[in-house]
Amino acid sequence: MADPKGFMTTPRQDWSRRPVEERVRDWDEVYVPGALLPIISKQADRCMDCGVPFCHEACPLGNLIPEWNELVSRDDWRTAADRLHATNNFPEFTGRLCPAPCEAGCVLAINQPAVTIKNVEVAVADQAWELGFTPPRAPERLSGRTVAVIGSGPTGLAAAQQLTRAGHTVAVYEKDDRIGGLMRYGIPAFKMEKHHLERRIEQMRAEGTKFRTSTAVGRDVGAAELRARYDAVVIATGATAWRELDVPGRELGGIHQAMEYLPLANRVCQGDLDASPMSAAGKHVVIVGGGDTGADCLGTAVREGAASVTQLDIYAQPDSERDEDIDPWPTYPKLYRLSAAHEEAGELRTAPAADADARLFAASTLRFTGGADGHVRSLHLVEVDTRRRPVPDTARTLPADLVLLALGFSGPDRKDGLIDQLGLALEPRGTLTRDSGFATNVAGVFAAGDAARGQSLVVWAIAEGRAVAAAVDRHLTGSSRLPAPIGPYDRPMVV
Missing domain, CATH: 1.10.1060.10 (Alpha-helical ferredoxin)
Incomplete structure (x- = not known):
């Protein structure tokens, strides 16, 4: 001190x-x-x-x-x-x-x-x-054991780095053309510039980690074949199965998932595209969902030059101060927070329908309506109470040329075939089943991160990667000196 x-x-x-x-x-x-x-x-x-x-x-x-x-x-x-x-x-x-x-x-x-x-x-x-305090830390000797890590988000990268440093030969498989998962194509550059990601990847390469991009396990390479090739497999694919909004008019053109929209904007920043085919430029944009992904869409739409941007949050506006009865210290409280994107939207008055920062709280989408061309033109909403029941005489209509759904994710996506080809068991909520040692029902296959935990924070993702690395190391060698900061059933502090 x-x-x-x-x-x-x-x-x-x-x-x-x-x-x-x-x-x-x-x-x-x-x-x-x-x-x-x-x-x-x-x-x-x-x-x-x-x-x-x-x-x-x-x-x-x-x-x-x-x-x-x-x-x-x-x-x-x-x-x-x-x-x-x-x-x-x-x-x-x-x-x-x-x-x-x-x-x-x-x-x-x-x-x-x-x-x-x-x-x-x-x-x-x-x-x-x-100052040069992060040199590569290659292992002094190799164990002769091999590990495949499927997914290159923070969980996969943390697991791969820990296992590589423990002396195992590790290959990371990523379905996209670049390493990084959501940090690459989901997180906008104004929140984290990609050079931070690039230098960690180069550090890992220098330590001995191998990377296989544009390779979807289950589609480009068989999941069973991969399992047979390696001594252990870590599934860290994330929770990419997005939640839908089942209301009339959902089939109209111009209504997209946030994770269809954000990667395109990131590809423009990476130099892959001159302009996004879903660009918000000149459009009235409505974002359905009040979380961080919705805020990322908000900041992106503002930078693309949207005519207006409004974000809908089904929850009531929280207080600015902690309620000790609901969220006592030291739990993480639900508070009214002003992200950089909301600050921008508020100062630029991007949402005439909102009071301040582009958000409409306690708002639920009823339906979409469109024009003769089959493209969305309006979003119809209603205010709701704390039980999400409609409040009488509060129906409103917002102009909407582009609607972005940011409603969160339910678990790993099954369309590549990885889960079915390995015969992995799933929890009722759609996440991968695992035991107290991060192991799935398939021998030698481990699950970590959002794919097993469910949608969570980057700090939990890294903790999962470090913990599953210790479990895999123990599986391969009989013991491990790698740290395991959490267990698979640990959860954030709550009342």
């Missing part, structure tokens, strides 16, 4: 964002470059040496947060990077994409703004790369 009174003398200060008018004209990250380092040491000083750091429990990775806060306060970047990477393979991902349940569990958050843990994390991660 560098400053025992830091939490009393230093107010919270977050990483500042670029002006809205500037950042919506490009796809660069929304934060002011270089603005974090001048403030981060004093922010780390606010960590209060609380004795029992609940931030550890709130973070599924068990990040050693007080330790690297103290090190950052002393500008000891090398040791801070070592302590950070001891529990997290990819802190530059979580530092940008994680909603920071650790901050909700910060003891200071009981009656003050929490320590800016997420900002400290990303500062350490970026400094580690800048």
Whole structure:
């Protein structure tokens, strides 16, 4: 603890964002470059040496947060990077994409703004790369065992890196043409520029991990054949089976799933396309779904030049302060939060129908109507109460040339044939069945990440990857020294 009174003398200060008018004209990250380092040491000083750091429990990775806060306060970047990477393979991902349940569990958050843990994390991660503290860590010797990892999102990459460093020969199979899963084609560049992903992939290549892109297991290579070729298989395909909206008019043109829309915009940023065939330019856009994926669609549509963008959230607008009866500390509370995309939409007034930030809360879609050309033209909605029952006399109509469905995901997609070819058992909710050791009902096949857990956060995905790596290592060698931060049945802290 560098400053025992830091939490009393230093107010919270977050990483500042670029002006809205500037950042919506490009796809660069929304934060002011270089603005974090001048403030981060004093922010780390606010960590209060609380004795029992609940931030550890709130973070599924068990990040050693007080330790690297103290090190950052002393500008000891090398040791801070070592302590950070001891529990997290990819802190530059979580530092940008994680909603920071650790901050909700910060003891200071009981009656003050929490320590800016997420900002400290990303500062350490970026400094580690800048100062050369992240060299490849190739194994000293190989085990002679082989592992196939199916899926290259954060779970698959974390599992692959841990197993490679343990000495196993690992190949990652990815159905898309580039490695990264949703981090590549689902997360917009304004939230995380792809060079952060590229340098981790290059680090993993240097360590010995092999990558097989444009290879859908079950379609391009048989799942049984792959299982026979490797000593173990890890399924980390994610939860890509999107939820549908079964209302009249769904068949109209111009109504798409968010994960049909977002990858195209990302491909434009990657240089694969000159323009997205689903571009929102000049269109009235309605996004159905109030979560992070919907916010990603919102920020993307604003940058594409939409005529208007409105986001529908079926839940009532939450409060700005924690309700101790519903979400007591240190659980992660449901609060009214203003993401960068909502800040942009609010300042630019993209949604005339909304009060402030483009969101209509407690809104449920009734039906879509279209023109003679079979293309959507309007979305009809109604306000609902807390039980999702329609409120009388609240029906409204919004113009809609493009509708994006961001309703979440139910489990892994079965259309490639992987699940059926291996004969994998499924839970009633559609996720892969596994035992307490991450093993499926098929010998030598393990399941991790959203494919087995269900839709979750990037920090849980990395924790799953690290934990399944330990399970596979134990399966192959009889024991393992790899860390396992969570079990397959662990869940976030709730009341």
